[in-house]
Amino acid sequence: MQNLDKMLAEFAQQKLEKQTRRHFLMDCVAKVGGLAMAPLMFGCGTGSSELNLSQRDLNPLSPLPPPYGAKAKSIIYLHMAGAPSQLELFDFKPELAKYHNQPCPQSLLEGKKFAFIRGVPKMLGPQANFSQHGESGAWISDYMPHFQKLADEVSFLKAVHTDQFNHGPAQLLMQTGSARLGRPSLGSWVTYGLGTENQNLPGFVVLTSGGKTPDAGKSVWGSGFLPSVYQGVQCRSKGDPVLYLDDPEGMSRNLKKNVIDAINTVNKEEFNAYGDPEILARINQYEMAYRMQIEVPEVMNITDEPESIHQLYGTKPGAESLANNCLLARKLVEKGVRFVQLYDWGWDTHGTDHDGSIDMGLRNKCREMDRPVSALLLDLKQRGLLEDTLVVWGGEFGRTPMQENREGKTQSFLGRDHHGDAFTMWMAGGGIKPGVTYGRTDDFGFSGIEDKVSVHDIHATILHLMGFDHEQFTYEFQGRPFRLTDVEGELINKILA
Amino acid sequence: MIDFILPLFGRFHPILVHLPIGFLVFGVILIFWSAEKYAIYSPIIKLAFLLGGISAGLASISGFMQFQYEGYGWDTVQLHLILGIFTTFLSFGLWYHLQKSAVSPPRLKIKGALLLAILTLTGHLGGNITHGENYFTEVLPPALQAFLGGEASSNEPLELPADNWEEVEFFTGAIQPILDQNCKSCHNPKKLKGELDLSSFKGIHKGGENGAILENGNARESSLFARLILPEDHDDHMPPKDKRQPRKEEIELIKAWIESGSAEHATLGETSIQLSLVEPFFKKDEKPFYPVVAVPTLAEDSISILRGSGFFAEVVKTDSPFLKISCINFPAFSDSDWSLLASAKEQIVYLDLTGTKITDAILEQVSSLPNLTVLKLNQTFIEGKNLDKLNQSNNLKLLYLNETKVNSGQLKALDKHPRLEKVFAFDTPAADSGTSSQFSFHLETGNLSLPPLPTDTIVY
Numbered sequence: 024m025q026n027l028d029k030m031l032a033e034f035a036q037q038k039l040e041k042q043t044r045r046h047f048l049m050d051c052v053a054k055v056g057g058l059a060m061a062p063l064m065f066g067c068g069t070g071s072s073e074l075n076l077s078q079r080d081l082n083p084l085s086p087l088p089p090p091y092g093a094k095a096k097s098i099i100y101l102h103m104a105g106a107p108s109q110l111e112l113f114d115f116k117p118e119l120a121k122y123h124n125q126p127c128p129q130s131l132l133e134g135k136k137f138a139f140i141r142g143v144p145k146m147l148g149p150q151a152n153f154s155q156h157g158e159s160g161a162w163i164s165d166y167m168p169h170f171q172k173l174a175d176e177v178s179f180l181k182a183v184h185t186d187q188f189n190h191g192p193a194q195l196l197m198q199t200g201s202a203r204l205g206r207p208s209l210g211s212w213v214t215y216g217l218g219t220e221n222q223n224l225p226g227f228v229v230l231t232s233g234g235k236t237p238d239a240g241k242s243v244w245g246s247g248f249l250p251s252v253y254q255g256v257q258c259r260s261k262g263d264p265v266l267y268l269d270d271p272e273g274m275s276r277n278l279k280k281n282v283i284d285a286i287n288t289v290n291k292e293e294f295n296a297y298g299d300p301e302i303l304a305r306i307n308q309y310e311m312a313y314r315m316q317i318e319v320p321e322v323m324n325i326t327d328e329p330e331s332i333h334q335l336y337g338t339k340p341g342a343e344s345l346a347n348n349c350l351l352a353r354k355l356v357e358k359g360v361r362f363v364q365l366y367d368w369g370w371d372t373h374g375t376d377h378d379g380s381i382d383m384g385l386r387n388k389c390r391e392m393d394r395p396v397s398a399l400l401l402d403l404k405q406r407g408l409l410e411d412t413l414v415v416w417g418g419e420f421g422r423t424p425m426q427e428n429r430e431g432k433t434q435s436f437l438g439r440d441h442h443g444d445a446f447t448m449w450m451a452g453g454g455i456k457p458g459v460t461y462g463r464t465d466d467f468g469f470s471g472i473e474d475k476v477s478v479h480d481i482h483a484t485i486l487h488l489m490g491f492d493h494e495q496f497t498y499e500f501q502g503r504p505f506r507l508t509d510v511e512g513e514l515i516n517k518i519l520a
Numbered sequence: 521m522i523d524f525i526l527p528l529f530g531r532f533h534p535i536l537v538h539l540p541i542g543f544l545v546f547g548v549i550l551i552f553w554s555a556e557k558y559a560i561y562s563p564i565i566k567l568a569f570l571l572g573g574i575s576a577g578l579a580s581i582s583g584f585m586q587f588q589y590e591g592y593g594w595d596t597v598q599l600h601l602i603l604g605i606f607t608t609f610l611s612f613g614l615w616y617h618l619q620k621s622a623v624s625p626p627r628l629k630i631k632g633a634l635l636l637a638i639l640t641l642t643g644h645l646g647g648n649i650t651h652g653e654n655y656f657t658e659v660l661p662p663a664l665q666a667f668l669g670g671e672a673s674s675n676e677p678l679e680l681p682a683d684n685w686e687e688v689e690f691f692t693g694a695i696q697p698i699l700d701q702n703c704k705s706c707h708n709p710k711k712l713k714g715e716l717d718l719s720s721f722k723g724i725h726k727g728g729e730n731g732a733i734l735e736n737g738n739a740r741e742s743s744l745f746a747r748l749i750l751p752e753d754h755d756d757h758m759p760p761k762d763k764r765q766p767r768k769e770e771i772e773l774i775k776a777w778i779e780s781g782s783a784e785h786a787t788l789g790e791t792s793i794q795l796s797l798v799e800p801f802f803k804k805d806e807k808p809f810y811p812v813v814a815v816p817t818l819a820e821d822s823i824s825i826l827r828g829s830g831f832f833a834e835v836v837k838t839d840s841p842f843l844k845i846s847c848i849n850f851p852a853f854s855d856s857d858w859s860l861l862a863s864a865k866e867q868i869v870y871l872d873l874t875g876t877k878i879t880d881a882i883l884e885q886v887s888s889l890p891n892l893t894v895l896k897l898n899q900t901f902i903e904g905k906n907l908d909k910l911n912q913s914n915n916l917k918l919l920y921l922n923e924t925k926v927n928s929g930q931l932k933a934l935d936k937h938p939r940l941e942k943v944f945a946f947d948t949p950a951a952d953s954g955t956s957s958q959f960s961f962h963l964e965t966g967n968l969s970l971p972p973l974p975t976d977t978i979v980y
Contacts, residue, residue, distance in 0.1 A: 076829075088835045092809070169970045220832050222849050335969055337976075359832075359848045377925035381980035390976070397970055405966030406898075407920050490837060494768075 027416015079218075079435050080300035082307045083252045084226050089490020094454025094520070095354040096220075097487065098213065099363045101349075101396060103196065104237040108416035108439050109447040111385055112467050114181060115153040115162040118466035119424050123148030127425045131469055138188050138441040139373065139429045145473035146467070147437060149428035150382045159458035165385065166389040175458045176400055176409075177416075177451040178518040181427040182462030182471025185420050185443040190238035192369070193419035193443065196478055200507045207498075208255065209482060210362040212507050213489055215246075215253045218495060221242030221359035222311065223318035224257035228360055230348040233368030244364055248500040252308070255300040255364055261343040264323035265315070276316070283309045320357050323348050336398040346395035353402050356412050357441075365468035367392065370418060373427050381437040400451060409452040413488050415481075421446020424467040445471045454488040456520040458473075476515055477487040483512030485518070530585030530975060537583070539575035543568050544611060544639055546630040558624040568619050573611035580604045583646075592649065596710040607642055610635050619931055620897065649711075678770065679733060682802040686789025691721060694788065694801070695777050699724075700761060702766040732842035739778040748774065769800040804828045810842050810869045811891045811915045817841040818867050829860045836869060846872035854878060858885045865889055874920070880905045887912040888894040896920040898944075908933035922946040922966075929951050935959045 032318065078085045108115060126143050151164035153255045157174030165171075187193035192202035199206035206214070210227040219226030229244045237243050244255030258264045270279050287306045325333075325347060326340045333339075346368045352363045366501040369388055371379065378384040403409040420440035445464045451457065463473040483493040486507065495511050497504035547568030548828030554561035577771055587597045611839045614635060617625060625631075645653065662887065678697045680688060688694060699718045705711075707718035716733065717723030724744065727733045733742035744965075747758040748771050760766060766774075780791035788798060809946050817842065826833040831851035836842045845861065845868050847853045856878040861868065887909040894972050895916060910916060917939050927949040934940055937960060946966030 032577060078824075088836045088838050088840075092837045092840075093613075165975075168975055169972050176724045220846060220848050318888050331967075331969070349839070359846070386980045390978075393978070394970060401968040401970065405921055405946045405964060407918070407942070407946075407964065410918065410942075 026438055048244050065509055069190050070472065081303045082222075082311075083217050083250060083304055084214070084311070086220055086223070086242055087216065089217060089493060090495070091219060091487075093490030094411070094488045095452065096217075097359075097361055097363070097453075098210075098410045098413045098415065098489070098490075099352045099356060099365070099399070100209070101365045101367070101414070101416045102194075102197070102237070102243075102391040103370045103392070103416070103418045104233070104235075104366050104368045106226045106422060106438075106446070107191065107370040107388075108385060108422040109181075109445070110149050110422065110439070111166055112164055112389070113162060113179060113447040114445075114464055114468045115164070116149055116464075116466060117470045118199070119146060119462075119468060120148035122146040122467070127209075130426075131182050131467065136188065137423065139427055140423065140425060140440045141431045143427060144401045144423075144428045144440075145433075147381070147439060150385075150437060156223060157458065159460065161458070161460055166386055167393045167397075169393045173397050176404070177414075177449045178455050178457060178459040178461065179481065180448045180450070180476055180481070180515070180518070182464055182473065182475040183417070183421075183443050183478070183481065184445055184450050184471055184475055184488060188271075188420060188443050190419060190441075192239070194237050194239040194243050197419045198239075199245075200479065200482055200509060202228060203246050207249040207253065207507075208244050208364075209254050209329040209363050209485065209507065211246040211249050212245055212486070215488065215498070216491060217361060218363045219359065219396075220235050221318075223314040224322065224355070224360050225315070226318075227253065227254040227255045228362070228363070229257045229364045229366070230259075231257065231368070232343055232348050232349055233366070234343075235367050237368065243366075248253045248505065249498060252304075258319070258323060260341070264319050269473075270298060270316070274478070279316075280313065283313050286457060292443050292518040307351075318358075320492040322354050323351060325354070329480065329494060332402070335402065337394045340448040344395075345392055346398075349395035349399040350402075353399060353406075353408070356403075356408060357406070372422070372438055373429065373440065374434040374436040375429065377411065377436060379436065379438060380463060381439060385426040403452065411453045413453045413455065414451045415448070415485065416450070417448030421468075424469050444467075445475075450484075450518065454520055456518055459518050461515065461517050474517070477511065477514035479508040481513055482508050485517045487514055487519075522894040524905075526585050527589040529582050530589050533579060534650070536575065536579040537643070540572050540607065540611070540960075541639065541643060542580055543572035543575060544607075544635060545662075547572060547614075548636045551628055551632040551637060562618065562624075566615055569611050569615035569618065573608055573615055576611050577603065580608050593710050593712050596649055600642060600649060602728040603638060603642040603645065607635070607639055610638065661728055661932060678773075679803045680788075680798055680799050680801040685798055685802070688788050689706075690780065690786050690788050690791055691778055691782075691784050691791070694773060694798075698766060698770045699773065702764060706759070734782050737779055737781055739775040742778050745771070745775050745778055759878065765798075769797070772797055809917070810840075810893050812834065815841045815866045815891065817866055817925070818843065822863050826860070826864060828891045829857075831860070833864075841867050842869040842874075843867040844870040846870075847874065847876045848872065851875050852877065855882045855885075858882060863980050866891060868892060869915075870894040873900060874898040875901055878902065883907065883909040886910070889913065892914050893916045894920075897924060898922040902926065904930035907931065910934060911937055917941045918944075920944045921948060921950075924948055926965075930957065931963065934961065937961065 035400045053199050056114060079087070110119070124145050127146055129143075130142065153162050153164045154171070155161065156163050156171045158262060159175050161174040161179060163171045163174055185193055185196055187196050195204065196202040198208045200209075202220050210229075214226040217400070227244070241257070244257070246252075246254035255393050256265060261267070263269050270276060287309055290306045292304050294306075325338060328338070328350065332350065336350045336352050338344070339347070345365070349367050350364060354361045369378070372381050373379050374381060374384045376384075378387075400414065403412055403414070420441055420443040423442040425440065427434055427438040427440040461474050462471055464470060486493040486496060492504060492507045538588070539873050547565055547789065550561050550565045550568065554565070580601070583601060586592070587601065589925065591932065612842070614631060660941060677702070678694060680694065707714040707716045709717050709723070714728040717726065724733065724980045730743070733744040739745040745817075747756055748766065750757040755908030772802065776793050776797050776868045777792075780786070789849075790861070821844070823833050826845070829854070832844075832846040832848050834844050836844050843864050847866070853873065865888065868889050871886065871889070871892060871894070874896050875898070877900075878897070880903055883906050893915050895910070895918070898920050899922070902921065902924040904921070904924065907926065907930045910919065911934065914937075915953045916937065919934075919940060919942070921945050923946070925948065926945060931943060931950055934943070940961040942962045942964060943959075944966075946964065948965075950963075951965035951967060
């Protein structure tokens with residue numbers, strides 16, 4: 024390797040240039056002294072690790088034990104970006120039907136702010152047919168006929184609330200615990216706290232569908248003030264799974280290996296000179312990226328799955344769809360990925376057009392979600408993965424029981440505005456007691472009246488299931504310890520197994 | 521005099537006490553050693569006792585200062601202090617005695633030995649004060665402790681019966697156990713930190729060096745509660761930083777007790793306390809997932825060796841000896857690699873061999889893991905011939921056999937397994953035969969499907 028020799032020579036030259044007489048003397052004193060001390064301090068040194076480096080210094084993604092017993096080892100978080108209407112899916116409000124097209128009672132509007140509703144809107148009755156399912160008797164609408172069969176597998180939170188009513192901030196709050204930018208996402212916290220088991224795959228994978236990424240941008244899977252290795256790695260189900268992971272044209276895998284070896288040789292020299300563990304972490308990352316080149320395309324390829332599985336999920340290889348992403352999510356957790364985050368865009372049903380209508384667009388959206396999400400739960404169940412995988416489903420907020428009247432005008436389609444006071448989420452799998460419905464809303468589904476849970480409560484509960492006490496799981500930044508739940512969050516004990 | 525001098529001098533007691541021990545032991549050794557050559561050694565022996573006396577004096581004075589300023593009870597230090605002073609006088613006495621006589625005084629060895637015995641007793645009593653009386657016994661095996669009559673310290677967290685909690689006395693049944701667990705180590709009649717005894721109702725009502733710690737019905741004004749909610753690095757925070765801290769729910773309960781009037785005998789029901797405050801203490805019949813046995817913790821470097829061999833190896837939670845082993849990064853693992861796991865036999869509770877090159881032969885070894893609870897053998901060459909071996913793994917709860925060649929006849933061998941809860945056999949001959957016959961465990965054979973519905977194709 025001529026180039027490597029040249030690089031090493033150049034590197035040596037640079038180092039010599041930096042070496043002054045003073046450095047030389049300092050080195051002499053430090054090293055001769057050190058030599059005398061070394062055996063005293065380290066016993067019979069092995070020579071290889073002079074510094075007391077932890078596993079984590081060398082590889083920031085190396086696994087760590089959960090501080091408390093964990094019920095789940097992986098998470099699949101299904102985020103329906105845009106916020107699906109709880110009033111058409113899970114929160115059955117027969118009383119609301121009676122008020123359909125009546126002006127909204129003033130008591131609901133007082134002191135409230137809405138994203139688009141102005142003046143006095145009309146009430147909008149439920150547009151779906153509801154029925155009770157399973158032994159638990161959970162209400163699920165006919166918008167999700169397949170999911171109806173899974174009523175006893177999941178636990179519903181019927182009175183979740185958030186204080187944000189715009190997509191960006193609400194998504195940030197839901198994913199990072201703060202409506203403002205700069206905090207690490209849930210996935211980053213978990214990956215930072217536990218590392219990842221499969222050393223050839225990223226620990227935190229993000230898959231998007233629905234044509235767009237979430238309104239809040241990549242910060243919803245960002246690492247905030249945590250080291251950037253803990254941020255989500257966005258994989259695409261269409262084309263190259265990870266951008267820039269493929270070798271450039273004309274570059275063979277062997278050549279790539281040589282390049283990485285060369286860079287790492289230089290880095291190792293650098294480490295021997297300065298002993299900075301960051302350098303070792305960098306060496307490790309180069310090697311991991313190289314290993315990922317093989318493993319990521321393999322796990323992201325769904326063509327080898329049997330036909331029965333494609334039928335179950337409704338997958339079509341090569342498409343960018345929620346169905347494909349659900350199947351990928353199963354494959355990823357099966358391969359030991361810690362956190363798989365799915366974003367499906369297109370749930371923002373204001374009634375401004377056909378796709379955004381509660382009675383048509385939302386139905387289409389539900390049809391595309393119903394089968395794959397139900398299939399995911401079944402598939403996890405039949406493989407025994409549901410034993411230690413936590414599945415979370417939800418949007419960033421809910422929708423109003425009133426019909427949206429953008430700019431005071433009646434819309435041409437039926438739509439609902441953003442609403443954070445009460446909406447439904449569900450969880451299933453590792454550590455969740457199945458078949459529970461927790462929380463109740465008023466007759467309009469406007470506010471929670473019993474067992475309300477906040478976004479922080481959900482975070483506290485998720486962290487608990489992963490083996491953390493959310494009050495003790497902190498990261499020191501700018502002189503104070505930070506928590507995902509800040510100063511809030513209570514465990515939702517009633518849904519825990 | 522500047523008033524910090526004396527307490528500061530008191531703080532030197534733990535250092536000073538070592539001087540007389542050194543000098544006096546040395547002196548006594550010389551007495552025995554010198555024997556016939558006493559004349560040669562006598563100046564050194566005398567010096568040893570003189571220095572021993574002086575340093576014992578300093579130790580006694582500093583010890584007295586510590587007793588004065590640090591809130592130790594007289595009962596606690598009494599004997600230690602008296603013997604300390606006695607040691608001082610004895611040392612000086614011996615020195616004076618030797619000073620007077622030119623030759624070796626009669627029965628010198630007995631006098632030396634006596635001094636040594638008293639010195640040892642003094643030191644031991646002092647050690648008991650700082651390290652606790654069970655300092656030595658604590659590390660003994662429980663059986664031996666019981667034999668010696670030692671009492672295990674009550675470190676039980678508070679638990680309340682879910683069905684008749686109303687009848688439990690608020691103070692004796694709930695508050696005292698919390699204080700016993702979190703505060704008693706420093707606030708008891710022997711070790712009166714802040715001159716406060718929290719081990720009894722009387723002590724609590726008496727208060728501490730700053731007077732009462734309870735303000736009737738007002739929690740925020742009562743230092744028993746107020747000190748607990750101060751920021752942890754505040755000087756007055758209780759328990760002191762870095763010590764075991766009470767749980768949030770425990771603090772809430774203390775608050776509720778004060779606000780209910782801090783009575784001694786009222787029951788929880790009588791104080792009409794909210795259910796949500798007592799609920800966190802209800803005894804859960806939750807059975808631990810992993811076996812309840814004492815297993816030695818595997819040294820960190822042994823775990824590192826496992827990792828070096830290619831395994832994912834991690835304890836199931838911080839401070840647990842139990843190990844989770846997975847071959848997720850070690851697909852080449854085969855039957856012959858089993859010996860790599862030999863060091864962790866007792867610790868392995870979760871073993872994932874999915875996707876490796878193992879065969880039926882490995883079940884023989886696997887069944888020798890006494891605490892194995894979860895076993896994953898998915899996607900391997902396992903054919904299930906000697907599945908019955910796993911009957912020896914009597915802690916096994918979850919068994920994964922997805923995508924292997926096992927059939928339902930072989931699974932029958934595991935029927936009546938004492939703990940086995942679920943067996944996953946998706947995509948196996950066992951699943952294909954369609955016999956989800958009755959076993960003592962739940963058999964998941966998969967092939968779950970979502971039959972097409974007419975609505976699947978309707979586009980609105």
